Amino acid sequence: MNAIGGTNGLPRRRFVALSGALGAGALLTGVAGSASAATGPAPTPDPCPTGPNPPGGGQSPCPPSGLQGLCGSPTDTDPLWRDVLYCTQGIVPPSGQRPNCLKTTPNHVVLHGLPETQHNYLTLPSCRITGIECPFLVTSNVANYWHEAWENARGGGDVPVQYANIGLGINSRSARRLNQLHIHMAGVQDSTQRRLQALENSGRIATQPSNWGDPQYQAAVTGTQGSGDRTYRILRLGALTQNLFALLNDNVVRRFGLNMADQTLIVVPKMTPVGFARSFYVLNSDPSLHDGTDTCDHLLVYG
Structure with a gap:
Protein backbone atom coordinates (compact mmCIF):
# COMPACT_ATOMS: atom_id res chain seq x y z
CA MET A 1 0.00 0.00 0.00
CA ASN A 2 1.53 3.33 -1.06
CA ALA A 3 -0.65 5.89 0.66
CA ILE A 4 -1.58 5.73 4.28
CA GLY A 5 -5.21 4.80 4.73
CA GLY A 6 -7.69 2.97 6.85
CA THR A 7 -6.31 4.12 10.22
CA ASN A 8 -8.89 6.70 11.26
CA GLY A 9 -10.69 4.10 13.33
CA LEU A 10 -7.76 3.42 15.61
CA PRO A 11 -8.66 3.41 19.32
CA ARG A 12 -7.45 6.27 21.47
CA ARG A 13 -4.48 5.32 23.58
CA ARG A 14 -2.68 7.12 26.33
CA PHE A 15 1.08 7.22 26.51
CA VAL A 16 2.62 3.83 25.74
CA ALA A 17 4.16 2.49 28.93
CA LEU A 18 7.92 2.37 28.73
CA SER A 19 9.84 0.15 31.09
CA GLY A 20 13.26 -1.38 31.49
CA ALA A 21 16.70 0.01 30.83
CA LEU A 22 17.66 0.33 27.17
CA GLY A 23 20.98 -0.64 25.65
CA ALA A 24 23.95 1.67 25.18
CA GLY A 25 24.37 4.01 22.22
CA ALA A 26 25.58 7.48 21.33
CA LEU A 27 23.06 10.29 21.65
CA LEU A 28 22.54 11.93 18.30
CA THR A 29 20.64 15.02 17.25
CA GLY A 30 20.69 17.34 14.27
CA VAL A 31 20.80 17.20 10.51
CA ALA A 32 21.20 13.88 8.75
CA GLY A 33 22.27 11.99 11.81
CA SER A 34 24.92 14.30 13.28
CA ALA A 35 26.09 13.45 16.79
CA SER A 36 25.37 15.50 19.89
CA ALA A 37 27.41 15.31 23.06
CA ALA A 38 25.74 18.19 24.89
CA THR A 39 25.14 17.62 28.56
CA GLY A 40 22.51 18.88 30.94
CA PRO A 41 20.83 18.15 34.25
CA ALA A 42 18.48 15.20 34.49
CA PRO A 43 14.79 16.19 34.46
CA THR A 44 12.21 14.86 36.86
CA PRO A 45 10.95 11.55 35.42
CA ASP A 46 7.43 11.70 34.03
CA PRO A 47 6.33 8.15 33.21
CA CYS A 48 2.90 8.99 31.86
CA PRO A 49 2.70 12.54 30.49
CA THR A 50 -0.70 13.97 29.65
CA GLY A 51 -1.76 17.42 28.65
CA PRO A 52 -4.33 19.67 26.98
CA ASN A 53 -5.38 19.12 23.41
CA PRO A 54 -3.16 20.97 20.90
CA PRO A 55 -4.86 22.99 18.14
CA GLY A 56 -5.98 20.66 15.39
CA GLY A 57 -4.94 17.55 17.28
CA GLY A 58 -6.51 14.99 19.54
CA GLN A 59 -5.62 13.96 23.07
CA SER A 60 -2.04 13.18 22.11
CA PRO A 61 -1.95 9.44 22.72
CA CYS A 62 0.86 7.38 21.22
CA GLN A 89 11.76 9.91 31.89
CA GLY A 90 15.32 10.57 33.01
CA ILE A 91 16.61 7.26 31.60
CA VAL A 92 20.35 7.77 31.24
CA PRO A 93 22.11 5.40 28.80
CA PRO A 94 25.12 3.42 30.00
CA SER A 95 27.42 5.77 28.07
CA GLY A 96 26.42 8.55 30.44
CA GLN A 97 25.93 11.00 27.57
CA ARG A 98 22.95 13.24 28.14
CA PRO A 99 21.29 15.57 25.63
CA ASN A 100 20.56 19.17 26.48
CA CYS A 101 16.78 19.07 26.89
CA LEU A 102 15.85 22.61 25.86
CA LYS A 103 12.15 22.03 26.43
CA THR A 104 10.11 19.05 27.59
CA THR A 105 6.31 18.91 27.41
CA PRO A 106 3.76 16.07 27.49
CA ASN A 107 3.68 16.11 23.68
CA HIS A 108 7.20 16.92 22.56
CA VAL A 109 10.85 17.56 23.33
CA VAL A 110 13.11 20.27 21.87
CA LEU A 111 16.81 19.52 21.31
CA HIS A 112 19.74 21.17 19.60
CA GLY A 113 20.57 20.17 16.05
CA LEU A 114 24.09 20.00 14.70
CA PRO A 115 25.91 22.15 13.95
CA GLU A 116 24.73 23.71 17.20
CA THR A 117 23.67 27.24 16.31
CA GLN A 118 20.90 29.62 17.31
CA HIS A 119 18.97 28.61 14.19
CA ASN A 120 19.15 24.83 14.34
CA TYR A 121 16.77 23.00 16.67
CA LEU A 122 14.57 19.90 16.60
CA THR A 123 11.04 19.24 17.83
CA LEU A 124 10.48 15.54 18.56
CA PRO A 125 7.36 13.68 19.74
CA SER A 126 7.36 12.33 23.27
CA CYS A 127 5.82 9.23 21.69
CA ARG A 128 7.77 6.61 19.79
CA ILE A 129 7.18 7.58 16.15
CA THR A 130 9.80 6.64 13.59
CA GLY A 131 8.98 9.22 10.93
CA ILE A 132 6.65 10.55 8.26
CA GLU A 133 5.61 7.03 7.16
CA CYS A 134 3.95 6.18 10.51
CA PRO A 135 0.19 5.75 9.76
CA PHE A 136 -0.75 7.13 13.17
CA LEU A 137 0.34 10.59 12.02
CA VAL A 138 -2.64 10.97 9.69
CA THR A 139 -5.25 10.18 12.36
CA SER A 140 -7.26 12.72 14.34
CA ASN A 141 -5.69 11.55 17.60
CA VAL A 142 -2.14 12.70 16.95
CA ALA A 143 -0.68 15.85 18.50
CA ASN A 144 -0.16 18.84 16.20
CA TYR A 145 3.63 18.73 16.11
CA TRP A 146 3.89 21.36 13.36
CA HIS A 147 1.95 23.91 15.39
CA GLU A 148 4.10 23.11 18.41
CA ALA A 149 7.31 23.47 16.38
CA TRP A 150 6.16 26.89 15.15
CA GLU A 151 5.25 28.00 18.68
CA ASN A 152 8.75 27.03 19.77
CA ALA A 153 10.60 28.56 16.82
CA ARG A 154 8.73 31.84 16.29
CA GLY A 155 9.94 35.14 17.66
CA GLY A 156 9.02 35.16 21.32
CA GLY A 157 8.75 31.38 21.40
CA ASP A 158 10.38 29.19 24.02
CA VAL A 159 13.25 28.19 21.70
CA PRO A 160 13.21 30.92 19.04
CA VAL A 161 15.13 30.48 15.79
CA GLN A 162 17.46 33.46 15.52
CA TYR A 163 17.25 34.05 11.78
CA ALA A 164 15.53 36.58 9.55
CA ASN A 165 13.29 33.92 8.01
CA ILE A 166 12.28 30.66 9.68
CA GLY A 167 11.70 27.25 8.12
CA LEU A 168 10.34 24.00 9.53
CA GLY A 169 11.00 20.72 7.78
CA ILE A 170 10.90 16.95 7.88
CA ASN A 171 12.77 14.49 5.69
CA SER A 172 11.57 11.36 3.96
CA ARG A 173 12.47 7.93 5.30
CA SER A 174 15.32 7.43 2.83
CA ALA A 175 16.78 10.91 3.37
CA ARG A 176 17.13 10.59 7.14
CA ARG A 177 19.54 8.52 9.20
CA LEU A 178 17.79 8.82 12.57
CA ASN A 179 14.47 7.11 13.08
CA GLN A 180 12.62 9.19 15.66
CA LEU A 181 10.39 11.75 13.97
CA HIS A 182 12.01 15.17 14.19
CA ILE A 183 10.89 18.48 12.75
CA HIS A 184 13.85 20.71 11.94
CA MET A 185 13.47 24.31 13.11
CA ALA A 186 15.99 26.35 11.16
CA GLY A 187 16.48 29.36 8.93
CA VAL A 188 15.66 29.87 5.27
CA GLN A 189 17.33 32.23 2.84
CA ASP A 190 15.83 35.62 2.06
CA SER A 191 15.70 34.51 -1.57
CA TRP A 212 -2.19 21.18 -3.71
CA GLY A 213 -0.94 18.67 -6.27
CA ASP A 214 -2.22 20.47 -9.39
CA PRO A 215 0.54 21.19 -11.96
CA GLN A 216 0.01 24.98 -11.87
CA TYR A 217 0.95 24.93 -8.18
CA GLN A 218 4.25 23.17 -8.72
CA ALA A 219 7.26 25.45 -8.96
CA ALA A 220 11.03 25.51 -8.76
CA VAL A 221 12.67 27.03 -5.69
CA THR A 222 16.43 27.55 -5.53
CA GLY A 223 18.13 25.75 -2.67
CA THR A 224 21.03 26.62 -0.40
CA GLN A 225 24.76 26.30 -1.10
CA GLY A 226 24.46 25.81 -4.82
CA SER A 227 22.10 22.85 -4.57
CA GLY A 228 20.14 24.15 -7.55
CA ASP A 229 16.43 24.37 -8.24
CA ARG A 230 14.07 21.76 -6.87
CA THR A 231 10.40 21.40 -7.72
CA TYR A 232 7.83 21.66 -4.92
CA ARG A 233 4.07 21.49 -4.64
CA ILE A 234 3.13 24.65 -2.77
CA LEU A 235 0.08 25.40 -0.62
CA ARG A 236 -0.73 28.46 1.47
CA LEU A 237 -2.52 28.09 4.80
CA GLY A 238 -3.72 30.79 7.17
CA ALA A 239 -2.79 28.76 10.25
CA LEU A 240 -1.24 25.47 11.29
CA THR A 241 -4.40 24.22 12.96
CA GLN A 242 -4.89 21.33 10.52
CA ASN A 243 -2.98 18.06 10.52
CA LEU A 244 -0.40 18.64 7.77
CA PHE A 245 0.41 14.94 7.55
CA ALA A 246 -3.24 14.14 6.87
CA LEU A 247 -3.54 16.99 4.34
CA LEU A 248 -0.52 15.66 2.48
CA ASN A 249 -1.73 12.07 2.58
CA ASP A 250 -5.28 12.89 1.46
CA ASN A 251 -4.56 15.50 -1.20
CA VAL A 252 -1.25 14.43 -2.70
CA VAL A 253 -0.10 10.96 -1.70
CA MET A 260 4.13 8.62 2.16
CA ALA A 261 7.59 7.42 3.15
CA ASP A 262 9.08 9.24 0.11
CA GLN A 263 7.71 12.67 0.99
CA THR A 264 9.46 15.70 2.38
CA LEU A 265 7.48 18.55 3.94
CA ILE A 266 8.62 22.12 4.61
CA VAL A 267 6.76 25.02 6.23
CA VAL A 268 7.89 28.61 5.66
CA PRO A 269 6.00 31.33 7.57
CA LYS A 270 5.28 34.33 5.37
CA MET A 271 7.17 37.41 6.53
CA THR A 272 6.86 41.06 5.53
CA PRO A 273 8.89 44.13 6.57
CA VAL A 274 6.52 44.56 9.52
CA GLY A 275 6.76 40.94 10.69
CA PHE A 276 4.83 37.67 10.44
CA ALA A 277 2.01 37.93 7.88
CA ARG A 278 -0.13 35.26 9.59
CA SER A 279 0.05 32.70 6.82
CA PHE A 280 2.30 29.79 5.95
CA TYR A 281 3.71 28.36 2.76
CA VAL A 282 3.63 24.56 2.91
CA LEU A 283 5.98 22.89 0.44
CA ASN A 284 6.04 19.22 -0.47
CA SER A 285 8.23 17.27 -2.86
CA ASP A 286 9.28 13.72 -3.67
CA PRO A 287 11.28 11.93 -6.38
CA SER A 288 8.17 11.45 -8.56
CA LEU A 289 8.34 15.13 -9.54
CA HIS A 290 10.69 16.31 -12.27
CA ASP A 291 13.61 17.80 -10.29
CA GLY A 292 11.80 16.82 -7.11
CA THR A 293 13.51 15.99 -3.84
CA ASP A 294 12.92 13.83 -0.78
CA THR A 295 14.77 16.08 1.67
CA CYS A 296 14.07 19.43 3.32
CA ASP A 297 17.79 20.12 3.61
CA HIS A 298 18.00 21.98 0.28
CA LEU A 299 15.93 24.86 1.68
CA LEU A 300 16.82 24.99 5.38
CA VAL A 301 19.86 26.81 6.76
CA TYR A 302 21.43 25.08 9.77
CA GLY A 303 24.99 26.37 10.03
Whole structure:
Protein backbone atom coordinates (compact mmCIF):
# COMPACT_ATOMS: atom_id res chain seq x y z
CA MET A 1 0.00 0.00 0.00
CA ASN A 2 1.53 3.33 -1.06
CA ALA A 3 -0.65 5.89 0.66
CA ILE A 4 -1.58 5.73 4.28
CA GLY A 5 -5.21 4.80 4.73
CA GLY A 6 -7.69 2.97 6.85
CA THR A 7 -6.31 4.12 10.22
CA ASN A 8 -8.89 6.70 11.26
CA GLY A 9 -10.69 4.10 13.33
CA LEU A 10 -7.76 3.42 15.61
CA PRO A 11 -8.66 3.41 19.32
CA ARG A 12 -7.45 6.27 21.47
CA ARG A 13 -4.48 5.32 23.58
CA ARG A 14 -2.68 7.12 26.33
CA PHE A 15 1.08 7.22 26.51
CA VAL A 16 2.62 3.83 25.74
CA ALA A 17 4.16 2.49 28.93
CA LEU A 18 7.92 2.37 28.73
CA SER A 19 9.84 0.15 31.09
CA GLY A 20 13.26 -1.38 31.49
CA ALA A 21 16.70 0.01 30.83
CA LEU A 22 17.66 0.33 27.17
CA GLY A 23 20.98 -0.64 25.65
CA ALA A 24 23.95 1.67 25.18
CA GLY A 25 24.37 4.01 22.22
CA ALA A 26 25.58 7.48 21.33
CA LEU A 27 23.06 10.29 21.65
CA LEU A 28 22.54 11.93 18.30
CA THR A 29 20.64 15.02 17.25
CA GLY A 30 20.69 17.34 14.27
CA VAL A 31 20.80 17.20 10.51
CA ALA A 32 21.20 13.88 8.75
CA GLY A 33 22.27 11.99 11.81
CA SER A 34 24.92 14.30 13.28
CA ALA A 35 26.09 13.45 16.79
CA SER A 36 25.37 15.50 19.89
CA ALA A 37 27.41 15.31 23.06
CA ALA A 38 25.74 18.19 24.89
CA THR A 39 25.14 17.62 28.56
CA GLY A 40 22.51 18.88 30.94
CA PRO A 41 20.83 18.15 34.25
CA ALA A 42 18.48 15.20 34.49
CA PRO A 43 14.79 16.19 34.46
CA THR A 44 12.21 14.86 36.86
CA PRO A 45 10.95 11.55 35.42
CA ASP A 46 7.43 11.70 34.03
CA PRO A 47 6.33 8.15 33.21
CA CYS A 48 2.90 8.99 31.86
CA PRO A 49 2.70 12.54 30.49
CA THR A 50 -0.70 13.97 29.65
CA GLY A 51 -1.76 17.42 28.65
CA PRO A 52 -4.33 19.67 26.98
CA ASN A 53 -5.38 19.12 23.41
CA PRO A 54 -3.16 20.97 20.90
CA PRO A 55 -4.86 22.99 18.14
CA GLY A 56 -5.98 20.66 15.39
CA GLY A 57 -4.94 17.55 17.28
CA GLY A 58 -6.51 14.99 19.54
CA GLN A 59 -5.62 13.96 23.07
CA SER A 60 -2.04 13.18 22.11
CA PRO A 61 -1.95 9.44 22.72
CA CYS A 62 0.86 7.38 21.22
CA PRO A 63 0.47 4.89 18.38
CA PRO A 64 -1.19 1.67 19.56
CA SER A 65 0.94 -1.43 19.96
CA GLY A 66 -0.42 -2.86 16.72
CA LEU A 67 1.48 -0.16 14.78
CA GLN A 68 4.88 -0.81 16.35
CA GLY A 69 6.04 -2.54 13.19
CA LEU A 70 5.45 0.66 11.21
CA CYS A 71 5.95 3.34 13.86
CA GLY A 72 8.60 1.82 16.12
CA SER A 73 8.66 0.11 19.48
CA PRO A 74 9.33 1.85 22.83
CA THR A 75 12.21 -0.59 23.32
CA ASP A 76 14.02 0.54 20.15
CA THR A 77 17.56 1.83 20.47
CA ASP A 78 17.41 4.70 17.97
CA PRO A 79 19.68 7.47 19.35
CA LEU A 80 17.09 10.25 19.02
CA TRP A 81 14.51 8.10 20.78
CA ARG A 82 17.04 7.57 23.59
CA ASP A 83 17.33 11.37 23.84
CA VAL A 84 13.55 11.62 24.17
CA LEU A 85 13.51 8.95 26.88
CA TYR A 86 16.14 10.85 28.82
CA CYS A 87 14.25 14.14 28.55
CA THR A 88 10.85 12.65 29.42
CA GLN A 89 11.76 9.91 31.89
CA GLY A 90 15.32 10.57 33.01
CA ILE A 91 16.61 7.26 31.60
CA VAL A 92 20.35 7.77 31.24
CA PRO A 93 22.11 5.40 28.80
CA PRO A 94 25.12 3.42 30.00
CA SER A 95 27.42 5.77 28.07
CA GLY A 96 26.42 8.55 30.44
CA GLN A 97 25.93 11.00 27.57
CA ARG A 98 22.95 13.24 28.14
CA PRO A 99 21.29 15.57 25.63
CA ASN A 100 20.56 19.17 26.48
CA CYS A 101 16.78 19.07 26.89
CA LEU A 102 15.85 22.61 25.86
CA LYS A 103 12.15 22.03 26.43
CA THR A 104 10.11 19.05 27.59
CA THR A 105 6.31 18.91 27.41
CA PRO A 106 3.76 16.07 27.49
CA ASN A 107 3.68 16.11 23.68
CA HIS A 108 7.20 16.92 22.56
CA VAL A 109 10.85 17.56 23.33
CA VAL A 110 13.11 20.27 21.87
CA LEU A 111 16.81 19.52 21.31
CA HIS A 112 19.74 21.17 19.60
CA GLY A 113 20.57 20.17 16.05
CA LEU A 114 24.09 20.00 14.70
CA PRO A 115 25.91 22.15 13.95
CA GLU A 116 24.73 23.71 17.20
CA THR A 117 23.67 27.24 16.31
CA GLN A 118 20.90 29.62 17.31
CA HIS A 119 18.97 28.61 14.19
CA ASN A 120 19.15 24.83 14.34
CA TYR A 121 16.77 23.00 16.67
CA LEU A 122 14.57 19.90 16.60
CA THR A 123 11.04 19.24 17.83
CA LEU A 124 10.48 15.54 18.56
CA PRO A 125 7.36 13.68 19.74
CA SER A 126 7.36 12.33 23.27
CA CYS A 127 5.82 9.23 21.69
CA ARG A 128 7.77 6.61 19.79
CA ILE A 129 7.18 7.58 16.15
CA THR A 130 9.80 6.64 13.59
CA GLY A 131 8.98 9.22 10.93
CA ILE A 132 6.65 10.55 8.26
CA GLU A 133 5.61 7.03 7.16
CA CYS A 134 3.95 6.18 10.51
CA PRO A 135 0.19 5.75 9.76
CA PHE A 136 -0.75 7.13 13.17
CA LEU A 137 0.34 10.59 12.02
CA VAL A 138 -2.64 10.97 9.69
CA THR A 139 -5.25 10.18 12.36
CA SER A 140 -7.26 12.72 14.34
CA ASN A 141 -5.69 11.55 17.60
CA VAL A 142 -2.14 12.70 16.95
CA ALA A 143 -0.68 15.85 18.50
CA ASN A 144 -0.16 18.84 16.20
CA TYR A 145 3.63 18.73 16.11
CA TRP A 146 3.89 21.36 13.36
CA HIS A 147 1.95 23.91 15.39
CA GLU A 148 4.10 23.11 18.41
CA ALA A 149 7.31 23.47 16.38
CA TRP A 150 6.16 26.89 15.15
CA GLU A 151 5.25 28.00 18.68
CA ASN A 152 8.75 27.03 19.77
CA ALA A 153 10.60 28.56 16.82
CA ARG A 154 8.73 31.84 16.29
CA GLY A 155 9.94 35.14 17.66
CA GLY A 156 9.02 35.16 21.32
CA GLY A 157 8.75 31.38 21.40
CA ASP A 158 10.38 29.19 24.02
CA VAL A 159 13.25 28.19 21.70
CA PRO A 160 13.21 30.92 19.04
CA VAL A 161 15.13 30.48 15.79
CA GLN A 162 17.46 33.46 15.52
CA TYR A 163 17.25 34.05 11.78
CA ALA A 164 15.53 36.58 9.55
CA ASN A 165 13.29 33.92 8.01
CA ILE A 166 12.28 30.66 9.68
CA GLY A 167 11.70 27.25 8.12
CA LEU A 168 10.34 24.00 9.53
CA GLY A 169 11.00 20.72 7.78
CA ILE A 170 10.90 16.95 7.88
CA ASN A 171 12.77 14.49 5.69
CA SER A 172 11.57 11.36 3.96
CA ARG A 173 12.47 7.93 5.30
CA SER A 174 15.32 7.43 2.83
CA ALA A 175 16.78 10.91 3.37
CA ARG A 176 17.13 10.59 7.14
CA ARG A 177 19.54 8.52 9.20
CA LEU A 178 17.79 8.82 12.57
CA ASN A 179 14.47 7.11 13.08
CA GLN A 180 12.62 9.19 15.66
CA LEU A 181 10.39 11.75 13.97
CA HIS A 182 12.01 15.17 14.19
CA ILE A 183 10.89 18.48 12.75
CA HIS A 184 13.85 20.71 11.94
CA MET A 185 13.47 24.31 13.11
CA ALA A 186 15.99 26.35 11.16
CA GLY A 187 16.48 29.36 8.93
CA VAL A 188 15.66 29.87 5.27
CA GLN A 189 17.33 32.23 2.84
CA ASP A 190 15.83 35.62 2.06
CA SER A 191 15.70 34.51 -1.57
CA THR A 192 13.42 31.61 -0.62
CA GLN A 193 10.98 33.97 1.08
CA ARG A 194 11.04 36.34 -1.92
CA ARG A 195 10.52 33.50 -4.37
CA LEU A 196 7.51 32.17 -2.49
CA GLN A 197 5.90 35.59 -2.28
CA ALA A 198 6.49 36.15 -6.00
CA LEU A 199 4.83 32.82 -6.75
CA GLU A 200 1.89 33.77 -4.57
CA ASN A 201 1.52 37.13 -6.32
CA SER A 202 1.43 35.38 -9.69
CA GLY A 203 -1.22 32.87 -8.61
CA ARG A 204 1.18 29.92 -8.54
CA ILE A 205 0.39 28.79 -4.97
CA ALA A 206 -2.66 26.71 -4.09
CA THR A 207 -5.03 28.14 -1.52
CA GLN A 208 -7.11 24.97 -1.13
CA PRO A 209 -5.60 21.66 0.01
CA SER A 210 -7.59 19.82 -2.68
CA ASN A 211 -5.58 21.69 -5.35
CA TRP A 212 -2.19 21.18 -3.71
CA GLY A 213 -0.94 18.67 -6.27
CA ASP A 214 -2.22 20.47 -9.39
CA PRO A 215 0.54 21.19 -11.96
CA GLN A 216 0.01 24.98 -11.87
CA TYR A 217 0.95 24.93 -8.18
CA GLN A 218 4.25 23.17 -8.72
CA ALA A 219 7.26 25.45 -8.96
CA ALA A 220 11.03 25.51 -8.76
CA VAL A 221 12.67 27.03 -5.69
CA THR A 222 16.43 27.55 -5.53
CA GLY A 223 18.13 25.75 -2.67
CA THR A 224 21.03 26.62 -0.40
CA GLN A 225 24.76 26.30 -1.10
CA GLY A 226 24.46 25.81 -4.82
CA SER A 227 22.10 22.85 -4.57
CA GLY A 228 20.14 24.15 -7.55
CA ASP A 229 16.43 24.37 -8.24
CA ARG A 230 14.07 21.76 -6.87
CA THR A 231 10.40 21.40 -7.72
CA TYR A 232 7.83 21.66 -4.92
CA ARG A 233 4.07 21.49 -4.64
CA ILE A 234 3.13 24.65 -2.77
CA LEU A 235 0.08 25.40 -0.62
CA ARG A 236 -0.73 28.46 1.47
CA LEU A 237 -2.52 28.09 4.80
CA GLY A 238 -3.72 30.79 7.17
CA ALA A 239 -2.79 28.76 10.25
CA LEU A 240 -1.24 25.47 11.29
CA THR A 241 -4.40 24.22 12.96
CA GLN A 242 -4.89 21.33 10.52
CA ASN A 243 -2.98 18.06 10.52
CA LEU A 244 -0.40 18.64 7.77
CA PHE A 245 0.41 14.94 7.55
CA ALA A 246 -3.24 14.14 6.87
CA LEU A 247 -3.54 16.99 4.34
CA LEU A 248 -0.52 15.66 2.48
CA ASN A 249 -1.73 12.07 2.58
CA ASP A 250 -5.28 12.89 1.46
CA ASN A 251 -4.56 15.50 -1.20
CA VAL A 252 -1.25 14.43 -2.70
CA VAL A 253 -0.10 10.96 -1.70
CA ARG A 254 -3.37 9.08 -2.14
CA ARG A 255 -4.49 11.22 -5.06
CA PHE A 256 -1.40 10.37 -7.13
CA GLY A 257 -0.72 6.87 -5.81
CA LEU A 258 2.52 7.87 -4.10
CA ASN A 259 4.32 6.57 -1.03
CA MET A 260 4.13 8.62 2.16
CA ALA A 261 7.59 7.42 3.15
CA ASP A 262 9.08 9.24 0.11
CA GLN A 263 7.71 12.67 0.99
CA THR A 264 9.46 15.70 2.38
CA LEU A 265 7.48 18.55 3.94
CA ILE A 266 8.62 22.12 4.61
CA VAL A 267 6.76 25.02 6.23
CA VAL A 268 7.89 28.61 5.66
CA PRO A 269 6.00 31.33 7.57
CA LYS A 270 5.28 34.33 5.37
CA MET A 271 7.17 37.41 6.53
CA THR A 272 6.86 41.06 5.53
CA PRO A 273 8.89 44.13 6.57
CA VAL A 274 6.52 44.56 9.52
CA GLY A 275 6.76 40.94 10.69
CA PHE A 276 4.83 37.67 10.44
CA ALA A 277 2.01 37.93 7.88
CA ARG A 278 -0.13 35.26 9.59
CA SER A 279 0.05 32.70 6.82
CA PHE A 280 2.30 29.79 5.95
CA TYR A 281 3.71 28.36 2.76
CA VAL A 282 3.63 24.56 2.91
CA LEU A 283 5.98 22.89 0.44
CA ASN A 284 6.04 19.22 -0.47
CA SER A 285 8.23 17.27 -2.86
CA ASP A 286 9.28 13.72 -3.67
CA PRO A 287 11.28 11.93 -6.38
CA SER A 288 8.17 11.45 -8.56
CA LEU A 289 8.34 15.13 -9.54
CA HIS A 290 10.69 16.31 -12.27
CA ASP A 291 13.61 17.80 -10.29
CA GLY A 292 11.80 16.82 -7.11
CA THR A 293 13.51 15.99 -3.84
CA ASP A 294 12.92 13.83 -0.78
CA THR A 295 14.77 16.08 1.67
CA CYS A 296 14.07 19.43 3.32
CA ASP A 297 17.79 20.12 3.61
CA HIS A 298 18.00 21.98 0.28
CA LEU A 299 15.93 24.86 1.68
CA LEU A 300 16.82 24.99 5.38
CA VAL A 301 19.86 26.81 6.76
CA TYR A 302 21.43 25.08 9.77
CA GLY A 303 24.99 26.37 10.03
